[in-house]
Amino acid sequence: MAAHRKPKQRPYTGSAARTAATLAFAGAATAAVMPGPAHADPQRTPARIRAEVDRLHHDAEIATEQYNGAKEQATAAADALDTLRDEAARRTERLNASRDALGSFAAAQYRTGGLDPSVQLALSSDPDQYLERASYVDRIGDRRAAEIDEVERQVAGIAQLRSRAKDKLAALTARQAELKKHKATIRTKLADAQRLLATLSPAERAAYEGSDGAHSAGRADRGTGRGPAPAPGSRAAEAVAFAYGALGKPYVWGATGPSSFDCSGLTQAAWRSAGVALPRTTYTQINAGQHISRSELAPGDLVFFYSGISHVGLYIGNGQMIHAPRPGAPVRIAPIDQMPFAGATRVA
Template sequence: MGSHRRPKPPSRSRLAVLAATAGTVSLLPTQSQAAPKPSVDEVRQQVEELYEEAETPTEEYNATLAKKTKLQKAANRTQERVADQQAEINEIRDKMGPVAAAQYRSGGLDSSVQLFLSADPDNYLDKAQTLDRMSSRQVALLHSLESKQRELTQTRAEALEKLTAAEKARKRLSGKKQEIQGKLGKAQKLLNSLTADQRARLKADEAKADKAAGTSDSSASYKGSASGRARSTIEFAYAQLGKPYEWGSTGPNSFDCSGLTGAAWRAAGVSLPRTVNEQYSAGRKVAKSDLQPGDIIYWYNDTQHNGLYIGDGKAIHAPRTGKNVEVTPLDSMPFFAASRP
């Protein structure tokens, strides 16, 4: 005869384990829920977009760096003036020493000298009735001191203003640097998500595209018809072929786009502003149909990317992070404008 005993109910701890297990299982992503990994072509496109997005803050960084450098130099010069003016004031005080000593030996310090040695003479000079008790030398020294102190106060205010502006520029630099590094970091993260085989394929595809578009061969030399400063400019740029792009760099071992164009023209004796936009604003605009070797090419817009026209429908430029200075077809990117330094 079978037993009619009821089965023992599961304990609370067992129920808890079962419930937790069931919850865990329900939260596990199924194969259909997992996000598909981007393809090599998708990664390439996203990386290119991130590099392109990094160009604008790079140029803003360059402009801010140039401004900060200028402000810091001006602040340093102003601080030197402060030191010089303080030395002049100290010299006047030294000259007052013998005057005070002589008056002390003759029967005590003149009240004007006592006031000068113990406090700011400005208030004293406002009391005209005391001037008749001062020698002409004392009057001259105190007036000189009053003038120098006014100058010193003004110069110190100027120095503080310039130092404050330089510090604000430094903080903006830090913000732009973080923005640039953030975009480059995202690009690198995407590249790291590829398998070794995918990365090899991507590298091979880029090398093939580079070969079809132009050259980064460091042994190449310019054989065009440019002359004078334009030729010197292009020859300098050719000497940089194969050197890496680096944002914020003006050489000699690496360049960003406007860093290369500026350095090339500087080698020919022509000084250009630092950024793409400033170089665009400074040069005389020329039509695409009137391009001559040495002209600066602007792609996309007047703030993003530039290079040097070398003739035969080609240009030399510093492309982007991860690539080197290279020659490329003029129409490899959307042409925006050209200028002639």
């Protein structure tokens, strides 16, 4: 995701410089944050710190989905590369066998003055048998020519396979470089968020951890006074049941279960339990079914958030979803209106 350009700063000094740096920090949505040691800053209120931490977690989630996409592509490239290499090895074995056969034929020609013993035996001084023997020799020659042509085709085919394998290796290398970049971004954003959270008091931090209005895993949906809404089909019901079973499990970026999840990993695992294969990332899951309006939502639907489609949850009815929010916040139930709604998809 492209970083926003920071506004130019005047060459302040002393406390004015610290104030200016704080304001620039608050306005940089995707820039790396490098706060100093944990201490009380009169210019950085708890509300501002929470907003900054939210932005960092959002940036980390965007990078996580990019990481997930690059990982999926790397896995596919690695599998394709293995397949091409295996096929090249099998074809090389067949090529070697064909070459061995031709080599034996050539050696026999050399030992017998240019003719295979079988050809010599086919020749006879008997005029009555000459045409029959000559025809046999022609067939032998045709077969050898065909074998040579086949060897040439095998050589060309193997060269093509190796070229495709080279391309796949290049693609794999590029995806691995992307993985490294996104992983570094995620770790930096999360470390910065943790340093900011450390500047809050224990009470303020506890308030932040519960600030999304989510229910605890133990209370589940009972806190609303309305039980879970019925799912429209058996598969949707299975996906919802899986999500309820995941309540309380930790958020871990890149995780798809069973002991931890990120947001798209949770929805993928939930629908996988119902026998439906979803793609890995939020921005591919949104196109994995029928797009529906917010008013059409039913339990089991996927709900997406933010303009970049960087977060997803599983709708469970009554305006609520189960989702994996962020590091430090386990899988939980939350209202779907707590984040900017971007769309919904009905999987099955």
